[in-house]
Amino acid sequence: MKLRNYHWKENVTGYLFILPQFLMFLIFIVYPIIEGIRLSLYKVQFNQESFVGFDNYVTLFHDPVFFKSIYNTVIFVVFIVLLTVAFAIFVASSVFDKNAKYVSFIRGSYYIPVMVSMVVMSMVWGFLLNPANGLISYAAREMDFSIVNLLGNKHTVLPVIIFVTFATNVGQAIILYIAAMIGVPKDLFEAAEVDGASRVRIIFQILIPLVKPTTIYITIINIIAVLKIFVVIQLLTGGGPNNASVTMMYYLYNNAFKYNQLGVASAVGVIMFLITMLLSIPQLRAMFKEK
Amino acid sequence: MLQTKEKKKREKYDIVSNVIIIVFAVLNLFPLYWLFTSSLKNSSDVIKMPPDWWPKTFTFSNYTDVFNNQPALRWTLNSLFVAGISTILVVIASSMAAYAFSKLNFFGKNMLFVIFISSLMVPKEVMIVPLFRITQDLGMVNSLWGMIWPNVATAFGVFLLKGFFDSVPDALREAARIDGAGETRTFLQILLPIVKPGIGALFILNFVQVWNDYLWQLVIGQDKNVKTLMVGIATLMQDLNPNFAYKMAGATVAAVPMLLIFLLFQRYFTRGIAGGAVKE
Numbered sequence: 089m090k091l092r093n094y095h096w097k098e099n100v101t102g103y104l105f106i107l108p109q110f111l112m113f114l115i116f117i118v119y120p121i122i123e124g125i126r127l128s129l130y131k132v133q134f135n136q137e138s139f140v141g142f143d144n145y146v147t148l149f150h151d152p153v154f155f156k157s158i159y160n161t162v163i164f165v166v167f168i169v170l171l172t173v174a175f176a177i178f179v180a181s182s183v184f185d186k187n188a189k190y191v192s193f194i195r196g197s198y199y200i201p202v203m204v205s206m207v208v209m210s211m212v213w214g215f216l217l218n219p220a221n222g223l224i225s226y227a228a229r230e231m232d233f234s235i236v237n238l239l240g241n242k243h244t245v246l247p248v249i250i251f252v253t254f255a256t257n258v259g260q261a262i263i264l265y266i267a268a269m270i271g272v273p274k275d276l277f278e279a280a281e282v283d284g285a286s287r288v289r290i291i292f293q294i295l296i297p298l299v300k301p302t303t304i305y306i307t308i309i310n311i312i313a314v315l316k317i318f319v320v321i322q323l324l325t326g327g328g329p330n331n332a333s334v335t336m337m338y339y340l341y342n343n344a345f346k347y348n349q350l351g352v353a354s355a356v357g358v359i360m361f362l363i364t365m366l367l368s369i370p371q372l373r374a375m376f377k378e379k
Numbered sequence: 380m381l382q383t384k385e386k387k388k389r390e391k392y393d394i395v396s397n398v399i400i401i402v403f404a405v406l407n408l409f410p411l412y413w414l415f416t417s418s419l420k421n422s423s424d425v426i427k428m429p430p431d432w433w434p435k436t437f438t439f440s441n442y443t444d445v446f447n448n449q450p451a452l453r454w455t456l457n458s459l460f461v462a463g464i465s466t467i468l469v470v471i472a473s474s475m476a477a478y479a480f481s482k483l484n485f486f487g488k489n490m491l492f493v494i495f496i497s498s499l500m501v502p503k504e505v506m507i508v509p510l511f512r513i514t515q516d517l518g519m520v521n522s523l524w525g526m527i528w529p530n531v532a533t534a535f536g537v538f539l540l541k542g543f544f545d546s547v548p549d550a551l552r553e554a555a556r557i558d559g560a561g562e563t564r565t566f567l568q569i570l571l572p573i574v575k576p577g578i579g580a581l582f583i584l585n586f587v588q589v590w591n592d593y594l595w596q597l598v599i600g601q602d603k604n605v606k607t608l609m610v611g612i613a614t615l616m617q618d619l620n621p622n623f624a625y626k627m628a629g630a631t632v633a634a635v636p637m638l639l640i641f642l643l644f645q646r647y648f649t650r651g652i653a654g655g656a657v658k659e
Contacts, residue, residue: 098483098484099485100485101479101485101562102484102485103485105475105476105478105479105562106475106476106479106480106491108471108472108475108476109472109473109476109495109537110476110491112472112531113495113498113534115513115528116503116531116532117498117503117506117532119509119513120506120509120510121501121509123509123513124508124509127508127509127512178400179400179403182393182396182397182400183400186397192645193404194400194401194404196641197404197405197407198404198407199641200408200411200638200641201407201408201411203591203637203638203640203641204411204633204634204637204638205609205633205634205637206591206593207593207609207612207613207630208414208612208630208633208634209410210616211414211613211615211626211627211629211630212410212411212413212414212627212630213410214616215413215417215623215626215627216410216413218623220426221425221426221623223413223430226428226429255407263648286392287390287392288392308500312500312502313502315502316502316504316505318504318593318594319593319594319613322613323613337504337594340505340507340508341507341594344507344508344511350508350512353507354509357505357508357509360505361501361505361506364500364501364502365497365500365501367500368497368499368500371500372496372500
């Protein structure tokens with residue numbers, strides 16, 4: 089009897105400690121997900137809601153702009169994530185065994201753009217790429233490039249956005265890789281060096297396989313971050329020219345807060361939610377396996 | 380003989396790659412250099428082509444313009460309030476939950492933890508429509524509190540701090556309990572001081588994240604006076620004023636606090652970001 093009493097008390101203590109977090113979780117994560125799924129099946133006009141089944145989804149799949157937004161988002165995810173992982177491995181594998189001052193200089197110079205945020209960096213790039221008085225447009229003119237307005241051309245706008253996003257955010261991946269590579273036991277390299285292995289071989293055969301968990305983690309957090317790419321689109325292109333750079337998040341935002349199509353916007357949200365859940369399964373698996 | 384040749388080749392790759400990395404690092408910082416120097420030019424110098432690589436005359440008028448023409452001081456205070464209060468609430472809620480998940484036993488603990496952690500992967504932007512309507516129902520649209528509460532739901536802090544609590548030996552907590560300390564006292568006076576580095580890392584990472592957050596603050600802060608710094612400064616970009624020096628001054632105002640935080644607390648970033656990742 090006494091024992092049961094004790095357990096009961098410990099249970100209550102535990103629940104009380106997680107209560108604040110749990111309440112927030114229910115109100116601002118669980119409920120919005122359920123409500124979002126419900127809204128995606130309704131036509132919402134101001135205070136009036138009417139059930140329309142899958143009409144919102146049907147509307148979406150008849151809208152060429154929605155397809156364009158999926159296409160662009162996929163292109164962004166693939167290229168930005170590949171560039172980020174490859175470049176971060178290159179940087180981290182070259183600097184991790186150097187002296188601490190140098191490592192923190194490299195880390196700092198790549199991480200500072202991450203710190204000052206996508207909003208600020210988008211504004212600077214917007215200035216640099218401005219066709220009238222931007223430095224890059226000036227350079228393009230001087231070098232007789234045919235395209236001066238890189239953001240106004242449907243062929244160059246995607247590569248430019250990919251580059252800007254990659255350059256701004258790669259610092260986080262570099263920090264993670266450096267931390268992971270510093271953690272690799274030194275005797276592994278020493279053994280390989282004695283065997284006469286070149287640095288490039290050490291990187292590819294020892295370092296990269298050993299930091300695989302970091303690679304998985306970086307890949308997933310970056311996929312999810314790029315999936316919701318918004319700031320750079322709103323501030324640099326507004327989705328243009330002619331929807332050439334519209335993304336899913338930008339499409340969602342416009343439907344919700346410009347065209348007042350809350351049902352359609354919710355349907356986009358549900359689709360994006362399902363994609364993120366699907367993509368995060370390997371990461372969640374890895375996190376629980378270690379326990 | 381072969382050995383030395385091999386050694387030379389290895390060093391060559393090392394030198395070349397590090398030179399490339401340094402060049403890129405400098406190039407990567409160039410936009411920020413351009414931001415600062417442009418913000419100090421006058422309106423005619425900033426559009427001069429070929430450009431002045433270093434301002435010929437320095438002027439602070441762009442900064443005074445930003446603060447005089449826009450409620451930039453108000454925006455800064457709003458951002459401080461939103462980021463500060465969000466972070467304090469996050470630290471309280473997640474340190475309590477992390478302690479429970481790490482040190483206490485209760486029914487359904489593992490399952491609840493799995494559910495919490497799964498939510499880490501869902502960005503709140505995806506659910507922005509229902510989230511907006513909830514905030515509306517709570518009467519918090521166009522209020523700083525509406526920007527704050529949804530941030531508190533993030534499970535990142537629980538995940539980060541649980542790692543720190545796990546590394547504290549159970550014996551310590553048991554000793555405190557045997558000495559007659561209640562659960563709350565054990566948590567507040569024994570365990571919490573030990574995980575202070577974790578709290579510090581969480582505080583800074585979360586503060587920066589909320590400070591730099593954009594979309595949610597954009598939809599909640601509709602009146603000019605309830606905008607945060609990031610959202611307010613971004614409106615300068617769409618401003619008809621063609622003076623780029625003025626826009627760059629605004630962007631600099633938004634960037635400087637984060638640069639200071641980074642320079643002052645660099646070690647927390649490394650620790651916090653790496654601590655939040657999978658452990659190898």
